Amino acid sequence: MSDALVFLMGNFAASFPTDRQYAKNHMWALPEGDVIRFGFSAYAVRLLQDVYFLDWIVEPDAVVNEKQQLGAIESKKAESDLYAPLAGRLLQFNQELLSDPSSINVDTYGAGWLFTMQASGAPLLSPPEYIEHLASVWEVTQRTIKGQMNE
């Protein structure tokens, strides 16, 4: 990881390596031939904090649509359904994470990868574009979190 861009989430500096692309649902995407490897961006991990549980509801080799639900995640602070960053064929889930999801926190951009997909025409963002996207959603994100905490 040589270069990285930084986005400030309050006092927390989330860093985003420039050797890969990003999806709007806060995943990183690293192309390896015609296969793309996905994982959570530092932004997502900061929101989730310690991840305890990850579950996938589709099987490997499934063809999925963009935004189709893939599974769910539970962390110390939050829970969320997880959705496909783009349309394509799901190849492989990171099996290691099923018994021990902690590498999502420890090695976000490496061993903490989530799944690989075969996809084309990917509407992915470059690191600077992703930073711009974050700047535009950061307000909404804070409102969503605070809104629920007040309930």
Next chain:
Amino acid sequence: MAHRLTVILSQGQSQHPAKRELEENLVAALLMERGIDVVVIPHLYDLQADGTGVLALQGVSGHLVVASWLFERATRWTLDRHGVRGQVGVSLLTSEEDEEDEDDVERAEELDAKDRVIDQRELPKRKIYCLDLRVHNNAAPYLEEIKRIYNELNTQVVDLMGWVSGSPKQEQMERFLSPTNDTAVGNVAPLANTNGTAAEAAAQDAAQLKRIEEPPGRRWYPVIDYSRCTNCMECIDFCLFGVYGVDSVETILVEQPDNCRKGCPACSRVCPENAIIFPQHKTPTIAGSAAVGESLKIDLSALFGAPVEGKSAIEIAALERDEQLLMTGREAVGLSVGIPKRQTDKPAQPKDELDRLLDQLDELDV
């Protein structure tokens, strides 16, 4: 004579340290008790039908307490699915939401009005108590509840004075002439004045622990709550993946659980009695909650790309089914197959002559 009580602890799927700690604290505390056996199994819902976990469950013939990270209903009917049946033991460990739910009473009255599948079944006499480990965040209340259950089961209800207006049964006479105190709270001291056999002493022995492991693997299938199911067959009509079937007496059952499409809860949405439980679904009512409870964690789904919804349960069910059909290379069918034509969906029309005639018939109460 004391009954031993078997406590099954179904471990959570999650590596959540707080959950693991609760489980282990409860096991450790139970091991200090007498008359209790503890069996730790992997997550109840994920057990394979012919695995060691299910065999161990089926091997217990006495009273059972089953503690798991599921709603009580989900636990009960998952056990039923595995052939582990018994009378409903009422746990006093309900969460606060349940207590203030006045709809329960109405619901219970409504339930009595229809024939349920369970009415046709004979259940073993032993009791099964299901405990939801998510209700409290420490082991103490569970330990207390299990001790209470143990005492409840070992308090023999003998109608001592019932013969006052008649003649005593032999059992009552014997008890009257030679009273014992084996119903005392705790019931842990060896009883001096009962005929203390070796077997009886064994029943008072310290707890035994068995841990069962199975290769990990997560399953996904519906379980039917037969106390709600009316055998209406709407689920078998709706599901196009061959999950449902009927038994020798034409009662609905989940015949091929592994045909079920992972993540798809569509049949449970079309069930008119809310009798179909997917214990792992995120929506409490689908996962077997008696009442709707609020989740305690922040839901980030909207930020992670959840689509905006605003559809009826039937429409959602049809969409979910289509998604699964397409995934298996089949054609989507939308709302054209297996959707019940319910009277309630019809727009209300002014009453005609026939309606009035029928109303009069109803009033006759024949």
